[in-house]
Amino acid sequence: MAASGLSAAFALLPDSARAAGGYLRPCGNVRISSSWQDHRNRTPPSGEPGTDYAVGTGTPVMAAANGTIRFVKTDTATATGRVVGMAHDDGNYSRHLHLSTITVSVGQRVSRGQPIAYSGSSANGSDQGVGPHVHTSLWLSTASPTNFSATVDFENHVGDVANPNPPDQEVDEVFIANVKGSWYLIVPQGTGKPRAVVLGGDSNAAAAGLPVLNFSWDPSINALRAAVDGIG
Structure with missing residues (x-):
């Protein structure tokens, strides 16, 4: 699966990172x-x-x-x-x-x-x-x-009418973000936001069989940083 844009990124993230x-x-x-x-x-x-x-x-x-x-x-x-x-x-x-x-x-x-x-x-x-x-x-x-x-x-x-941010829940899916040629593995943390792990440049990550999210627009790295708990 390939996608682009911040809305597509949120679709792959836990509930706490989505618009409720x-x-x-x-x-x-x-x-x-x-x-x-x-x-x-x-x-x-x-x-x-x-x-x-x-x-x-x-x-x-x-x-x-x-x-x-x-x-x-x-x-x-x-x-x-x-x-x-x-x-x-x-x-x-x-x-x-x-x-x-x-x-x-x-x-x-x-x-x-x-x-x-x-x-x-x-x-x-x-x-x-x-x-x-x-x-x-x-x-x-x-x-x-x-x-x-x-x-x-x-x-x-999904969301609570009074408190529209639903509780975090464990998400099983792991996916890969391609930020203009730099590859990041997005790993769920059980609760809270997932964490991005840098995979490096041409890592052939797309061949791993995991969903790939392709960022191509300039502020994409900032969008990725906002969506995850950290990049390290």
């Missing part, structure tokens, strides 16, 4: 087993890119924001399994997939943080069609999505 929104994570601050970008990078790409939250079956799934339930699928058929879809008052739309139980109905008004379902493994005609997790998808500016590949990264819109 006001949405609630469906199951709290839990481990992400597959990110939105991971879904897009698959071959072929996911038909509905979203964020996979690693939780056991029976974990409450909460509404991300106030809104109205617009879609309920109670059977396990297709790759989605049981699904609940919600039109939010801000004009956006979210879906949660692979559920075990859905506790709301179409047309019902729900509030941010209200339990609307329980997590599961439903998919492909079975209650154990996938490993247990919640897949969350988000569309902007639509009350009823028709293009299921046109999602955005839900994690970029």
